[in-house]
Amino acid sequence: MSGLAAIQTSDIFGRLTWDAFKHDAIEASVGVGTLLLMVFLIVFLTYKKRWHWLWNEWLTSLDHKKIGIMYLIVSGSMLFKGIVDAAMMRAQQILSVGDSFGYLSAPHYQQIFTAHGTTMVFFVAMGFIAGIFNIIVPLQIGARDVAFPFLNSLSFWLFTVGVGLLMVSLMIGNFSGTGWVGYPPLSGLKYSPDVGVDYWIWSLQISGVGTLLTGINFFVTIFKMRCPGMTLMKMPMFIWAVLNTLVLIAFSFPILTATLGMLSLDRMLGMHFFTSDFGGNPMMYVNLIWAWGHPEVYILVLPAFGIFSEVVATFSSKRLFGYVSMVWAIAAITFLSFIVWLHHFFTMGAGPKVNAFFGIMTMVIAIPTGVKIFNWLFTMYRGRVQFTTPILWFLGFVIIFTIGGMDGVLMAVAPVDFQVHNSLFLIAHFHSVAIGGVLFGFFAGYTYWFPKIFGFKLDEKLGEYAFFCWFFGVLAAFIPLYVLGLMGATRRLDHYDASTGWFPLFAIAAFGVLLVLVGIGFQVHQLLYSIKHRRKNRDITGDPWNGRTLEWSTLSPPPFYNFAVIPQADARDAFWEMKKEGWKGRGDEPYEEIHMPKNSPLGVFIGGLSMALGFALVWHIFWLAALSLLAILACIIVRLSEEHTEYTLSASEMKRIEKEIEKRHHT
């Protein structure tokens, strides 16, 4: 029977009715809060008459640095939302014991953990990665821009649409409650007929297209646009990490597209890929989603590894140890990450030989990962280590990520996994590696590159306090979860009996989250305080840390064309070598005329239309979906028909801009 025919549809509004706007008090307050925030922003921008500025300088810009900053802003906001989700979950789990059922209904709780996972993986982590790639990659390889500036803008807007659909689901309808990977049959039409899973599907599909385009864009950029002299083996280690990440994106995201596509066909057209009956096979979904999902977690962590390579070398005032070994190690991790996916479902009954194979492959990944840690430690060995905030984040990473990695190898022993699969032990594992690895890496990179992006340093003391709160907060929040898992506590529970004895550990975990919230408080304070005192912390030279790579040879922030003259990179740590040979400034080689991309509103338009398309598909408003799709096609054709997408910057114009920036920097 067609899933479609079973649902009453009206022609204009699909299955959207006034019921979609009814929410309980908590959901309503979040929705109203978000709306108020948006209204405040609109009023503020109108009052300050900044709409033109916003449109011309930011939203339609194809400057990779600005696109990167916009990614970071969205990603940072979503981090805040994701942590609020986490706090709500921890609160529920200390209140919902025995006779009490807490303050959240079960469906609401399930939506919160689904949104938490989806937000953190797709919008915080992927957003930060795209942001830092955008800002840093062209600068580190001595290029002026990425290979496809328009696609870059489009990628950002598609990503933002994913965020938008998630936020809209808070106010109109509801979000999915099936977990962030959404296994059928639970996520199929029979067991989840409402709009939640559809919001989840289209949010991921649309932002997934953006991610894939970013992957292709930066892959071509790194291969084709490195400055003269920078062979592959002379690239900064961060660029190697990025390159491997892009390979993972290119080979894994199409699987996500296909799988979510098939799930949406099940739900919208009554197909039977993953239903329990009519020949469908939910186990196929599990295999496909993790064939994407495992590479995805390496997509998240490899850039963090790359950041640590930069940070450790710079703040040890020493070359990165074992560069060639590091390159091979990261390539090994990339390759291996495609052949371990089954470890996410050892308990699904694949049989001992298959389980053993995938378990052993999973353990093998620990070898190159360990190699990297040793190489970082030996970079510090016989160096001069400054305990700046980025180095603190690195040290915290070594402790927490190693704990997480260790129990990852433990779970790779399939019979052990039978006892801890889907328990809070698993949750503690992946949070240890995700927070200790991915998030700490991001914080290190954020602090390290902040002066380059914004022209002034972040306050060190406040960064230190933030780190200690995060470090002990994470340990307090997740070590109890390891024990809880071993006590038999399953994940995603909105209630448990007092007789289980789990309560004290949940209480410690809740305290840990509070500590993390204090840490975030310090980070917010750090940002505001540093902005207020930015003149004191100004980065005048562009090289505040005595850096080793090319981005530090530009001013902070760099001019929109990055390099007036493309540098020549003859060795690893190109800028360090340049400084050793007496580099004194941005040279007086003759400037040449260059071409820069013009702004384009089409990224914004395609983004907005994609949002309409996603919303329409969720609510079965098919006329709107068709119209949006046609309009998107029209925009693509318009872009393909544009003849003058670039403008010329003459040599004399560049010289003038350079002189002006120098003057402004020294006042």
Place this chain on the structure above:
Amino acid sequence: MTAHPKKYPDPHHDVASNTIFGFWVYLMTDCVLFGALFATYAVLHNSTYGGPTAHELFNLPFSLAESLILLVSSFTCGMALVNAPNKPLRRILLWLGATFLLGAVFMGMELSEFRRLISEGNTWESNAFLSSYFTLIGTHGLHIIAGLMMLVVFAIQMVRRGLNPFILRRLTCLKMYWNFLYLIWIFTFTIVYLIGAK
């Protein structure tokens, strides 16, 4: 600074080779997408829930005819671009027109196959096998339709602005795309029709 001569072309003048390289990378990702659909078909092709199997449903000569038409269209697409900068515009348009026609006939044949199956009660809702069949063939068909649309757009651009480097670059991408779709079809034909119809 070192004494090396610095001859770095402005990256924006190297756009042609960037675009074509980028398009290759995109085609590889599309390959992975089809790979996931093929894997799903392989797992589900016997899950008929008691309904008719591939052997009973598919018409091998008809599919062979479809394949040959698509093959010829690949040939005509290639012919359009042989020595393109030195050819008169009209000749290129003629070859592209033939490509469009053959592609449209291919789509027509595919849609008539779909109509036949649906009219006999074998729809994508019947069972997992048919869901994955319609999706695999349908995804390929959607790609073909997108290619036909782009062909029309580029032909119009060619007529209005003549044969410039931008158009040649785009036609090269289109040719790669069209050949890629034929490659996917070879796999489809083999796995779905040849093996299935045995």
Place this chain on the structure above:
Amino acid sequence: MHKNLKLAFFLFLIGSLVTIGLIYFFSAQIAVLSPAGMIGEKQRSLLMISVYVMLLVVVPVFILTFFIAWKYRASNQKAKYSPEWDQNHTAEIIWWGIPLIIIVVLGILTWKGCHDLDPFKPIASDRKPLKIQVVALQWKWLFIYPEQNIATVNFFEFPKETPVEFEVTADAPMNSFWIPRLGGQVYAMAGMRSKLSLIANGEGSYYGSSANISGEGFAGMKFTAQSTTQEGFDQWVSSIQQSSSVLTLDAYNELVEPSSYVPPQFFKLGSPGLFDDIIMKYMMPMKGMHSRGNRS
């Protein structure tokens, strides 16, 4: 800065020791570390050996981290400074090689463990195994005893020192059948037949749950597995066989309707092939059985 670092280091050290001590002290209350049956015991052994083997690498890494970071801090001008030194083949061989050896050891343990603890492998014993068929419903567990002709909900009893062979399926979304004190879990999937073998060393009451989210009432899918003496078990079975509730097809269809936090129920089995019928329902349409499913 250095004062804060020293403080943090000692806090971390003390915290780790206290945590490890507490885990050791309370291990009797930690199900996976204090199993009550052979399967769980074997899994714990594997866990402990793997942990010790890995600590061989992890502890030196931690010590090295603290030592290197401290000794080579920038303010320590006495430490040797070699800014260009970036390679050492011996070091590379050691840190590629030793982890490789450790992984080979763990790999062998994994290979053997996977075969030995394959859930489909029956437990060798002189006693005749007890067959229990498990059906995950929304949001409770149905236990069918095909040889004793009884069925229960959210509670089942079995004799100690006797292998119990579970066949597991679902008439619901994917669930996972898990009794942590006895051994690892296995997925419960509609239309499929998973297997698990467990055994209890003595008498006791063991907590069980579903370890895979299956909808709104998922948290209410707890059950109790009770092991008793052979006589106790026989008595329990005959008392149910004399009860008036029968699990007919109609009663089963009612049971399939969504409900959660269901207190234990006991039935005589109405149709002996119920479990097989439930599986076959997903293979092809069956008369009389309802395929129900709803979030609420």
